[in-house]
Amino acid sequence: MNPARRFFKLLWKDKWALTGATVLTFWLVVALVPQFFPELQDVPMELSARLSAPSKEFLLGVNDNGNSVALLLMNGARTSLMVSLFTVGMSLLVGIPLGAAAGFFGGWVDGIVSRLIDILLSFPPLILPIAITAFFGGGLLNVVVALSVTGWVSYARLVRGQFLSIREREFVTAARSLGAGDLRLMFSHILPNTLSPLAVQATFALAGVIISEAGLSFLGLGVNQSHTSWGGLLNDARSFLTEAPFLAFFPALALFSVVSSLNFLGEALRLAFDPRSLSQAGRV
Amino acid sequence: MLGVILRRLLQLIPVLLGIVTIVFFLQRLIPGNPADAVLGVDAALSAKEEWLAKYGFDKPIADQYVAFLGQLLRGDFGRTFANYTPVFEVIRPRLIETAKLAFTAFSFSVLFATFIGLVSAARAGKLADKAAAVVSVLAISAPSFIIGPVLMWVFSVKLDWFPLMGNDTALSYVLPAFTLGAAMAALTSRMVRGGLVDVLSEDYIRTARSKGLAPWKVLTKHALRNAFLPALTILGMQLGVLLSGAVITEQIFSWPGLGTLTVEAVQTREYNLVSGCVLVMATIYVVCNFVVDLLYRVLDPRVRVG
Numbered sequence: 001m002n003p004a005r006r007f008f009k010l011l012w013k014d015k016w017a018l019t020g021a022t023v024l025t026f027w028l029v030v031a032l033v034p035q036f037f038p039e040l041q042d043v044p045m046e047l048s049a050r051l052s053a054p055s056k057e058f059l060l061g062v063n064d065n066g067n068s069v070a071l072l073l074m075n076g077a078r079t080s081l082m083v084s085l086f087t088v089g090m091s092l093l094v095g096i097p098l099g100a101a102a103g104f105f106g107g108w109v110d111g112i113v114s115r116l117i118d119i120l121l122s123f124p125p126l127i128l129p130i131a132i133t134a135f136f137g138g139g140l141l142n143v144v145v146a147l148s149v150t151g152w153v154s155y156a157r158l159v160r161g162q163f164l165s166i167r168e169r170e171f172v173t174a175a176r177s178l179g180a181g182d183l184r185l186m187f188s189h190i191l192p193n194t195l196s197p198l199a200v201q202a203t204f205a206l207a208g209v210i211i212s213e214a215g216l217s218f219l220g221l222g223v224n225q226s227h228t229s230w231g232g233l234l235n236d237a238r239s240f241l242t243e244a245p246f247l248a249f250f251p252a253l254a255l256f257s258v259v260s261s262l263n264f265l266g267e268a269l270r271l272a273f274d275p276r277s278l279s280q281a282g283r284v
Numbered sequence: 285m286l287g288v289i290l291r292r293l294l295q296l297i298p299v300l301l302g303i304v305t306i307v308f309f310l311q312r313l314i315p316g317n318p319a320d321a322v323l324g325v326d327a328a329l330s331a332k333e334e335w336l337a338k339y340g341f342d343k344p345i346a347d348q349y350v351a352f353l354g355q356l357l358r359g360d361f362g363r364t365f366a367n368y369t370p371v372f373e374v375i376r377p378r379l380i381e382t383a384k385l386a387f388t389a390f391s392f393s394v395l396f397a398t399f400i401g402l403v404s405a406a407r408a409g410k411l412a413d414k415a416a417a418v419v420s421v422l423a424i425s426a427p428s429f430i431i432g433p434v435l436m437w438v439f440s441v442k443l444d445w446f447p448l449m450g451n452d453t454a455l456s457y458v459l460p461a462f463t464l465g466a467a468m469a470a471l472t473s474r475m476v477r478g479g480l481v482d483v484l485s486e487d488y489i490r491t492a493r494s495k496g497l498a499p500w501k502v503l504t505k506h507a508l509r510n511a512f513l514p515a516l517t518i519l520g521m522q523l524g525v526l527l528s529g530a531v532i533t534e535q536i537f538s539w540p541g542l543g544t545l546t547v548e549a550v551q552t553r554e555y556n557l558v559s560g561c562v563l564v565m566a567t568i569y570v571v572c573n574f575v576v577d578l579l580y581r582v583l584d585p586r587v588r589v590g
Contacts, residue, residue: 122300131562235429
């Protein structure tokens with residue numbers, strides 16, 4: 001059975017992954033709404049309704065600035081989607097060629113890339129992005145760059161390892177003897193064999209990026225000025241925990257639902273691509 | 285063993301040099317004149333020049349880099365912009381507060397993880413084990429800025445058991461330590477459980493049981509010691525994370541540690557202080573991983589030295 005069919009079959013059987021996929025579809029639709037209706041990107045201020053609890057008029061309540069929490073969450077979903085897709089995309093663009101070159105050529109190329117990876121992994125999680133946004137300021141682009149600076153490392157390590165083991169296989173030698181050049185060998189013959197673990201890694205990374213972006217915004221170093229962020233909403237809500245706990249509850253629920261859904265989906269994807277772990281998990 | 289330690293120490297040098305280089309150039313790459321950022325664009329030109337000379341920003345970048353390395357070797361992280369205090373003097377008291385919180389969180393995590401791991405392994409497949417698995421997944425998935433406010437709301441706002449913020453009493457350690465250590469406790473408890481379940485099918489455990497030892501004694505005396513080894517690596521790495529990465533938890537509970545200092549330094553544009561905090565955090569992280577690596581080799585002679 002091909003991986004795609006196995007994935008959908010697993011998804012259908014695994015109620016956690018299916019719930020995850022449903023939740024993610026919901027948030028994807030929510031995130032795209034302000035994209036198609038730009039007037040929703042400016043959340044109106046109803047000062048008279050400040051801090052009012054969820055009601056028929058304001059489904060998820062109103063914050064201290066008089067903004068509807070539902071609209072803020074919708075725009076926050078759009079931000080999370082943009083940051084996570086751009087960051088994972090940029091990390092893949094940097095990580096794949098560097099990892100491929102390190103694994104394929106070995107020698108000094110591998111030496112340089114591996115040392116760089118070692119150094120970047122020596123920073124505690126989130127500290128380098130904090131330093132970058134601290135020095136260069138927040139905003140969407142800076143946050144994406146800051147998270148990509150450390151994000152590419154995991155892909156490069158993965159691709160490097162795969163290339164190291166695959167480059168000695170017979171089909172690579174066969175292609176080389178038929179006259180394929182280095183670039184052709186790397187990107188047409190070896191790379192397609194690394195795509196499944198990359199897809200799994202990228203799914204988990206989406207969850208990681210969403211948490212990191214929310215963390216940066218929580219600290220006031222994220223996209224706060226120009227975009228609404230769930231992390232920023234959580235930070236604002238801290239001052240109103242006593243009088244309006246729903247201000248913290250809804251962004252927390254949104255973040256938690258997206259992150260755990262992505263994790264469940266990533267796990268299903270991993271099992272679909274690696275039938276050996278499927279039998280180990282007793283799911284065949 | 286001494287040779288291994290020396291070789292590992294030598295391998296640390298390029299990593300630490302890399303960290304210092306990245307932090308140095310990040311700070312120097314800040315767009316515009318640093319004097320503009322600190323004194324304001326409208327400040328007098330002579331004042332700006334004087335300020336640049338005072339902090340060495342007027343020299344060529346290569347000279348600044350060499351001077352920076354020399355300073356660090358002497359344990360000097362530079363001076364703050366506001367009142368020319370040595371950066372490390374500002375960092376030291378905050379580092380102590382972070383260490384207190386980190387060790388509280390660490391101890392709590394180890395105790396909790398061992399207890400949950402033991403119960404889950406002893407009741408493998410039963411309700412207690414399944415419940416522990418679900419709670420662990422939840423604790424691992426929820427970041428601290430979700431767990432923290434939830435705990436605050438339940439235990440400070442509703443029940444009024446613990447103070448909402450600060451570090452004035454012993455009770456004020458409970459919620460931040462729990463927030464900081466929850467994910468680590470969950471992760472470690474799963475590892476302890478997994479290790480125990482593997483070990484429990486070994487021959488020496490059957491021997492211990494057949495000579496009539498009480499089940500809890502078999503678990504704690506014979507099985508736990510071997511089962512804990514895989515968890516050690518995670519624990520050591522996590523201690524580094526706790527000591528260095530408590531930024532968000534400290535911010536939630538307004539804990540006066542290194543994390544809140546970093547955020548304050550960013551807000552007041554104290555760039556030397558930001559660099560100092562980042563360097564201290566990264567160094568602690570690297571050293572923690574180094575120590576764990578050595579400890580692992582000491583505790584498990586099967587690990588190949590190299």
